[in-house]
Amino acid sequence: MAENKKVLIIGGGMSGLTAAIEAAEAGNNAVIVEKTPFLGGRVAQLNKYFPKLCPPNCGLEINFKRMKNNADVTFYTLAEVEKISGEEGNYDVTIKVKPRYVNDKCVGCNACSEACPVEMPNEFNFGLDKTKAAYIAHNQAFPFTYVIDDRHCKGASCAKCVDACKYDAIKLDMKPETVNLNVGAIVLATGWDLYDTSRLDILGAGKIQNVVTNMQMERIASPNGPTAGKILRPSDGKEVKNIAFVQCAGSRDENHLPYCSFICCMASLKQATYLREQYPDSKAQIFYIDIRTPGRYEQFYWKVKDDPNVTLTKGKVAKITEDPSTKDVTVEAEDIIAGKKIKAKFDMVVLAAGMVPSTKNSKISDDISYTPDGFVVPSSLKKGIYAVGTLKSPVDVAKSVQDATGVAIKSIQSARRSK
Numbered sequence: 525m526a527e528n529k530k531v532l533i534i535g536g537g538m539s540g541l542t543a544a545i546e547a548a549e550a551g552n553n554a555v556i557v558e559k560t561p562f563l564g565g566r567v568a569q570l571n572k573y574f575p576k577l578c579p580p581n582c583g584l585e586i587n588f589k590r591m592k593n594n595a596d597v598t599f600y601t602l603a604e605v606e607k608i609s610g611e612e613g614n615y616d617v618t619i620k621v622k623p624r625y626v627n628d629k630c631v632g633c634n635a636c637s638e639a640c641p642v643e644m645p646n647e648f649n650f651g652l653d654k655t656k657a658a659y660i661a662h663n664q665a666f667p668f669t670y671v672i673d674d675r676h677c678k679g680a681s682c683a684k685c686v687d688a689c690k691y692d693a694i695k696l697d698m699k700p701e702t703v704n705l706n707v708g709a710i711v712l713a714t715g716w717d718l719y720d721t722s723r724l725d726i727l728g729a730g731k732i733q734n735v736v737t738n739m740q741m742e743r744i745a746s747p748n749g750p751t752a753g754k755i756l757r758p759s760d761g762k763e764v765k766n767i768a769f770v771q772c773a774g775s776r777d778e779n780h781l782p783y784c785s786f787i788c789c790m791a792s793l794k795q796a797t798y799l800r801e802q803y804p805d806s807k808a809q810i811f812y813i814d815i816r817t818p819g820r821y822e823q824f825y826w827k828v829k830d831d832p833n834v835t836l837t838k839g840k841v842a843k844i845t846e847d848p849s850t851k852d853v854t855v856e857a858e859d860i861i862a863g864k865k866i867k868a869k870f871d872m873v874v875l876a877a878g879m880v881p882s883t884k885n886s887k888i889s890d891d892i893s894y895t896p897d898g899f900v901v902p903s904s905l906k907k908g909i910y911a912v913g914t915l916k917s918p919v920d921v922a923k924s925v926q927d928a929t930g931v932a933i934k935s936i937q938s939a940r941r942s943k
C-alpha cells in the first residue's frame with residue numbers, strides 16, 4: 525500500500541485551518557505554514573461575522589481545540605514556502621521560518637511589552653493605534669506566545685525585554701531556520717488583502733482622518749480593538765452618531781477591481797448594526813450601486829432596511845471632503861431614485877473596500893497561472909496542488925470552509941498516491 529504522506533497547507537486562516545483539521549481528522553498528517561505570528565487569518569480581525577454574527581472566537585476557538593486534540597496537525601508561524609518541486613504524491617518543499625525571538629517558556633504575562641521602549645504602528649489594527657516591538661497581536665491569539673518585531677526592535681543594545689522576562693523566554697539571538705519537507709499534496713490557502721483605497725482619490729482615504737476602511741471599522745468595533753469596542757472616530761475620539769458607508773470603493777470598477785467583492789454589502793449592513801446597537805440614537809446611510817446579498821443573506825438585508833435610522837441611497841459617491849475645523853466629513857452623491865444631488869455631513873465615513881487575492885502582490889513560488897487580478901487559475905495547478913477560498917474568487921467564511929473541506933478529501937487522495 526502507498527505511504528500516507530503529509531498534506532502541506534499554505535496559509536492558516538479559516539480555509540487553511542479547515543483543510544488541515546479535516547485532513548488530520550480523516551487520519552492524514554497535515555502541516556500548516558503561516559506567515560504571520562498567529563493562526564486565524566482575517567477572521568481574527570473581525571468584530572463579529574455573519575451569518576450568526578458571533579465573535580471570531582466562536583469559530584476559531586473550536587478549530588484551535590480540534591488542533592490541540594489532534595497530534596496529526598502541526599504548524600509553523602512566521603513561515604513562508606520558498607520552493608516547491610516534484611509531483612503529486614511526492615513534493616519537496618523548502619520552508620523559511622523567521623525567528624520569533626520568544627520561546628515556548630512564554631506565559632503571555634506582557635512584562636516584555638511593558639519594558640519595551642519601541643513603539644510601532646499596530647498592523648493588526650490597520651495602523652489605527654500603536655503597539656510595542658515586543659507584542660502579541662491580540663488577546664485571543666493562537667499560539668499565545670509573544671513575538672519581537674525585528675524590523676523595529678533595537679536588539680541586544682537595548683534588551684530591556686530580556687531583563688523583564690522572569691521565564692527566560694526571550695532569545696534575541698534566534699536565527700532564521702530552513703525546514704525541508706516531503707509532502708504528498710499542497711493546499712494553497714493564502715487568502716486576501718484589502719484593496720488599497722488610497723488609490724481612490726475622490727474618496728479621501730489616507731487623507732481624511734475620519735474616512736476609514738471597512739476592516740478598520742471591524743477593529744474599531746472590536747472589544748480587543750484600539751478603542752476597546754467603543755465606536756469613536758479617529759480624529760478626536762468623538763462618539764460616532766452619524767455614519768456613511770460607501771459601497772464598491774474600488775470594486776466593480778474597471779480601473780480598480782473589475783469584479784464584485786461579494787461580501788462588502790453584507791459587511792456594511794452588519795457594521796450599520798454595530799453602530800445602531802451601540803448608540804440607539806445613531807443614524808447610518810449606505811450609498812450603493814446595487815445591494816448584493818446573495819442567498820439567505822437577503823433576510824439580513826430586509827432586517828437592516830426596516831430600521832428607520834438606516835437609509836439606503838442608490839447612487840455613486842462623487843466626492844468626499846473634510847471640514848478642517850470640525851473634522852466632519854461631507855459626502856456628495858447622486859440619489860438616482862429621487863433624481864437629485866445630495867450633500868450630507870457625517871461624523872465618520874466607511875469605505876467598503878474589496879478583497880484582493882494575496883497572490884496579486886505576493887506570488888506563490890511555483891509554476892501557477894493567475895488572472896490579471898491575481899486570482900489563481902485552478903486549471904493551471906499541477907496534480908496534487910489545490911487552491912481554496914478567496915484565492916479563486918472573493919467569498920465568505922461559509923463558502924471558504926465548504927471549499928476547504930472538499931479540498932481536504934482531494935488532498936488526502938493525492939497524498940495516498942505517493943511514489
Ligand SMILES: Cc1cc2nc3c(=O)[nH]c(=O)nc-3n(C[C@H](O)[C@H](O)[C@H](O)COP(=O)(O)OP(=O)(O)OC[C@H]3O[C@@H](n4cnc5c(N)ncnc54)[C@H](O)[C@@H]3O)c2cc1C
Nearest residue numbers: 535537538539559565566573574714715716738913920921
Ligand atoms: C470588511 C470585511 C468584513 C467581512 N465580514 C465577514 C463576515 O461577517 N462573515 C463572513 O463569512 N465573511 C466575512 N468577510 C470575508 C472573510 O474575511 C473571508 O471569507 C475569510 O477571511 C476567508 O478566509 P481565508 O482563510 O480564505 O483567508 P484569510 O482570512 O485571508 O487567511 C489567509 C491566511 O494566509 C496567510 N498567508 C497569506 N500569504 C501567505 C504566505 N505567502 N505564506 C503563508 N501564509 C500566508 C495569512 O496571513 C492568513 O493567515 C469579511 C471581509 C471583509 C473585507
